[in-house]
Amino acid sequence: MDRVKLITIPKIEDTRGNLAVIEKESIPFEIKRVYYLYDVPTGAYRGAHAHKEQSEFLIALSGSFEVVLDDGIETRRIMLNKPNIGLFIPTMMWRELDNFSSGSVCLVLASDTFDESDYIREYDKFKLFKST
Known part of the structure; x- marks a missing residue:
């Protein structure tokens, strides 16, 4: 879990907007x-997977949502609600996103292009993969 990091994004403040x-x-x-991700319905969640090789950086561009992270041993819940703070999620970290506020937008920057074989979509398989 120590590889997960909240990173402050540099900003330029101006009276006309940041x-x-x-x-x-x-x-x-x-x-x-x-x-x-946007227009996520009330009560819905996203994610529910881990990546074998891909890392991600999540930013709440608008509104807020929570990210639940699980490394197979420890679980941590992080609220994202500022557009100048992002969450670095390294490889092999189970993630779920929930509690989206109305109008929220989650920007995801990924270290790789889409590859279905990189996803672990079942939590039991994630736990097995982590134990080997």
């Missing part, structure tokens, strides 16, 4: 895919 900047040095991997 500007947040994500550059190569901001996160610990090269970005190969960007996607976002």
